[in-house]
Amino acid sequence: MKIRQNIRHWAAKKALTTPVVGDVANDKLVDMHTSIFLNKADEDRREERREHLDDFFDATMDTYVAGLEAGFEEAKAREITHVQANFDFFNHGWTEMMEIPADELEEHYRRYESFFVDHGITIDDPLGDFRPAEGIADAPATPERLETPEYENALAGFADDVYVETDEGETVVGGDTEEPENVDPAAAPGLDEDEASA
Numbered sequence: 001m002k003i004r005q006n007i008r009h010w011a012a013k014k015a016l017t018t019p020v021v022g023d024v025a026n027d028k029l030v031d032m033h034t035s036i037f038l039n040k041a042d043e044d045r046r047e048e049r050r051e052h053l054d055d056f057f058d059a060t061m062d063t064y065v066a067g068l069e070a071g072f073e074e075a076k077a078r079e080i081t082h083v084q085a086n087f088d089f090f091n092h093g094w095t096e097m098m099e100i101p102a103d104e105l106e107e108h109y110r111r112y113e114s115f116f117v118d119h120g121i122t123i124d125d126p127l128g129d130f131r132p133a134e135g136i137a138d139a140p141a142t143p144e145r146l147e148t149p150e151y152e153n154a155l156a157g158f159a160d161d162v163y164v165e166t167d168e169g170e171t172v173v174g175g176d177t178e179e180p181e182n183v184d185p186a187a188a189p190g191l192d193e194d195e196a197s198a
Contacts, residue, residue: 001079001100001108002155002163005177008189013074015185016065025188026061032189033057037085040097040153048140049094055136056127060084063119063130070115075175079162080115083108087126093142095149100159102149107159 015025034053038046060081067077082099089097090105100108105123109116120128127136162175 002158005075005164006167010183011185011187014183015188018185021185030057037097051137052139059127059130073175075162075164080112084126087123093145095145095151098151098154101151101154101156104159
């Protein structure tokens with residue numbers, strides 16, 4: 001999958017792994033991700049998906065931290081959560097929100113299979129052990145979109161690794177970029193009130 005990485009992503013990592021500020025960052029990042037992906041959906045479908053996405057992305061923040069704790073670089077830990085989201089979008093037939101086409105889902109799963117197995121995550125159960133005990137809100141599916149999918153927001157051809165586009169426009173394969181020193185968690189998306197990409 002191709003994702004971006006800049007100082008704001010490093011700040012989000014710092015914020016989510018820092019006591020107290022982590023809760024605030026979590027909520028802001030959930031709001032931001034919900035907004036970004038709802039904007040890819042048809043306007044008349046957005047509100048019916050909002051609560052589901054809020055709950056889903058809240059759970060993936062725990063996945064992200066678990067990925068970091070398992071030793072994944074920031075980009076890979078973040079990619080894991082995006083793969084989870086794409087599993088969920090696929091299961092709902094929300095093809096217009098997918099970042100990768102359906103025929104690449106299995107390859108992404110295999111790249112993180114060990115982590116996914118450890119946490120009970122499958123394509124059919126994207127949250128696995130990270131699913132909250134109280135569950136997450138339901139939302140209507142659009143399975144008809146799977147019959148003739150367009151994947152208008154998906155980037156194909158990046159299933160073999162994580163591809164990180166830096167602020168300088170350089171694409172780094174593997175996600176092993178150096179974390180800047182003295183990152184301020186207040187620069188995380190949402191905490192500084194500026195919009196950013198996921």
